Amino acid sequence: MGGRQAYVEAVESLRPSQQAEDAGRALVDRAVGLLAGRTRCRLSDAHRHLLQMTADQGRDLVDVAAGVITLFDVTEPSARGAAPHPRLPAVGVAQVRRAExxxxxxxxxxxxxxxxxxxxxxxxxxxxxxxxxxxxxxxxxxxxxxxxxxxxxxxxxxxxxxxxxxxxxxxxxxxxxxxxxxxxxxxxxxxxxxxxxxxxxxxxxxxxxxxxxxxxxxxxxxxxGTERLGNLGWGEWDLVSGEVRWSAQVFRIYERDPALGPMSREETEALTLPEDLPLRMAAVEAFERGEQVDVTLRARVHGRVKYLRTVADAVRDAAGSPLRIYGIVQDVTAREAGARRLAEVEHQLAEQRRSAAAEHALAAQLQRAILPIPDGPVALPGLKVAVRYLPAGQEGMVGGDWYHATTLGDGSVLLAVGDVAGHGTQAATTMAQLRHSLRALAVTTSDPGELLGHLNRLTCDLDAETPEIAATAIVARFDPARRRLTWAQAGHPPPLLSRGGRTAPLPRPSGPMLGVVEDARYECAVLDLAIGDLLLCYTDGLVEHRSRGLDDGLDAVIRAVDESVRASPRQPLGELLARLRRANPDDDTCILAVRPITGETQDLRRYLGRR
Incomplete structure (x- = not known):
């Protein structure tokens, strides 16, 4: 339990400050509020439109909401612990916010x-x-x-x-x-x-x-009062007497002096925009067939274009000819303007998704170029090393997880696993800089603590150019002659060691995250590996998941290691990687599994072929 507690303490600061479900609900509420505010439509209309976009695109509601927030240049709640934005009013459950x-x-x-x-x-x-x-x-x-x-x-x-x-x-x-x-x-x-x-x-x-x-x-x-509230008025046209009556609100809608009386049919038709005449003629034809008419047309009233909805019916004689036409006229300009602005937002979101998809493709291409994943196990002096990379389950979530495994000039083996915070091109670029720097620095020293110190100073320099860069890593040196592993860590989850049928996290030597403290020092720990041991290094995507707690995630991985060793005690690496194949929808995962070998160890490629 002591090792597990060390792990929990190591990553506790990286956990979100509230449950993901609450954060997702806050995102949706905020997106609805922003959408309503920017398009000047009702909250209910904005929420309905957000749901429609979600259904049309076949995407998650929270993802669409995050896109709306990003479009309006409003910072989203951070997945690394920043407090979420205040929730906006939802029907029947929110406090008043007069600034909305x-x-x-x-x-x-x-x-x-x-x-x-x-x-x-x-x-x-x-x-x-x-x-x-x-x-x-x-x-x-x-x-x-x-x-x-x-x-x-x-x-x-x-x-x-x-x-x-x-x-x-x-x-x-x-x-x-x-x-x-x-x-x-x-x-x-x-x-x-x-x-x-x-x-x-x-x-x-x-x-x-x-x-x-x-x-x-x-x-x-x-x-x-009702007419003003609904911005609508009523009218009647007696075809027998020729008398036309308007309510006061119709005069207001047409901005006409009541002293002049109602406009004639020719005058109202003259206000209709030419582009809407076919729609008006279709409405007239429907009315002549005895149907009730409900049509919205654009009218130019004193230089301004208004959207006017007309609902009309008639009292007819036995032959179906109209005797008296009555109906309402409603000014729906604000509603139509809101609908247009919502359509513009949807178009901008589509452009944003296309741009995000392009960045995702670029980041994935960059990641493949700088982080090749071997098809089978890698044979290094005294070790068999197996690697698996699991990309995030969400589109556009290419991250900065990386590994390194190589033989040094003195015959020892350098192993490393790291994780750059964030996703996208920036995270992939930073990951490449750290990985290539480690390879170059290993020429000057093989001490894991010193190597992490150099990487920390590099990360601090990068942070000066691109703020808020942070990363974690484990660096280890394996001496095959003594089967001794010397390792150091920088704010990274500790490795899991399986020995004698029991798996537990290793006690961590001290060391802060990369890029946080410029003159940080990193202590080393020493572990003598024995034949039959299995060491698992990984990034936090393996154990952290929005649908379960941190302890549950760690327990699941420990069970997978124990079951793999029991199922295949002589060759557990292939069995283990076959079990650890489920992607985290929120984060990339990089896994480095290490097993000490002798000259009698069999080739494991046929076991790793099971994916």
Whole structure:
């Protein structure tokens, strides 16, 4: 257990600060918020579009979300322990964030609404709704203590009306948040006054309007308020009398003085953009066949292009000829503009993926060129060495894992395994520099501690050119005459030694990661290998996995080593590499398995052929 604890302590600092599932959810929420903010659409539309992109591309939702965040040049939560970004509001579960663009849009809408209404976002405690916070309000919105309009923003319903939190009304509000079904509550008495409250779920909160019955508006005012809220109006055309009637909102949509009366059919048709005339003619033909029409056309109104949705039907005579045409006109310019911006974002994401794929191909090509993997075991003085490289399971995750195994001029053997933090071309390039530098430095010294000291200074120099470079490594020298292994490590997981049917991590000599402390010193440890021993060096992708804990990953590898030795005690290397063949979706893995040999050891290539 002492060796295992040493391993856990060695890599504990590299573990994420929260579970990957929570981090993934935070990524998705942040991507939705950014998408809504940048395209100025509703959170629900942005979330729906993100899901659609995921389905269309056949990719993981978290990967698509990460692409959105990267596109908007916002730093993602680091896989190496950086705290994730704050979660954005999700329906029914988030705190109010007044800085979000969609809340500013909501306030702009409420500024133009009559009557008393406000957007309130939920305040949660352990997942339970405990209060509602004002995020936007109409100018006429007022509470019992006299606070009104934008002065309400930031305060909570319980601050003004604590009795509401204990009433039956509160459970109605919770149901609206949970189900999305609107509700009308009342009339009820509050502070001696009679009120009716209407609640609709909008985005992550409740849009609530309330009427004080001794001041309730007339029916016409309510209709006008509804028209403004939906940015729609109604119209009628009596074909018998020729009379045309518009509601006030239609005049506002067409920016026409009501004193001039409704426009004629010819005037409205003249506003339609020529490119949309075929669509308009198709709608007219459908109407003449007796169908209800629902069409969105572009109209140029006082120099600005608006998207106007028209839904029209008719009262017809026995022969099917229209007698009276009625319908609604809705200005959906904001919605269409948001859809266009979402399409632009999707196009930019596609370009980003193509660029990422090109970088992935380049990094993979570079990696193959500088890190050739032998087809079979490598015979070195006194050792058989087998290598396996498992690329990450995710596309674009080419990393900086590397190995080195060669004979030195004095007849000893130099072994090394290393891991450069990060992925992509930069990680592969840094890996190449470290590997080739080690090969060159081995001409001057074969001491593993000194070699790591040189690599550390090189990494610090590289970090000055490209910040935030960090790497780990193990370097070992094997003396075949004495079967003695001298090794040092730089923040790397310790090797596993299988001896006598039991596998455990080796106690680590001290040594920090490469590139962190410029004048770092690296101690060496000594291990005498015996015939029958098996030594496994590896990078952390072998034991770290988002779906299991660190101890579970280490236990699984130890079991694989023990089972391989039991299954093939004389030639366990091929059996071991056959078992350690499952790729980590999050990280590359490099495995270096070493077994001391004598002149009687058999050739193992036929065992390594099992992949």
């Amino acid at each position: 663009p969609w809340l500013a849009t909501a306030q702009a809408v409420l500024d133009g609404m009559p009557g008393q209404a406000a957007l309130l976002l939920p305040v949660l405690d352990a997942g339970r709704l405990v209060d509602l916070e004002f995020a936007a309000a109409t100018p006429e919105a007022e509470v019992a203590d006299g606070l009104h309009g934008r002065a309400l923003i930031g305060s909570r319903l319980g601050d003004h009306l604590p009795e509401s939190l204990l009433s039956e009304r509160w459970r109605r509000y919770e149901r609206v948040l949970d189900s999305g079904e609107p509700a009308e509550v009342g009339p009820f008495l509050l502070a001696g006054e009679r009120y009716t409250v209407r609640a609709h779920r909008v985005g992550s909160g409740l849009l609530m309007s309330w009427e004080r019955h001794d001041r309730s508006p007339g029916e016409s005012e309510r209709i006008a």
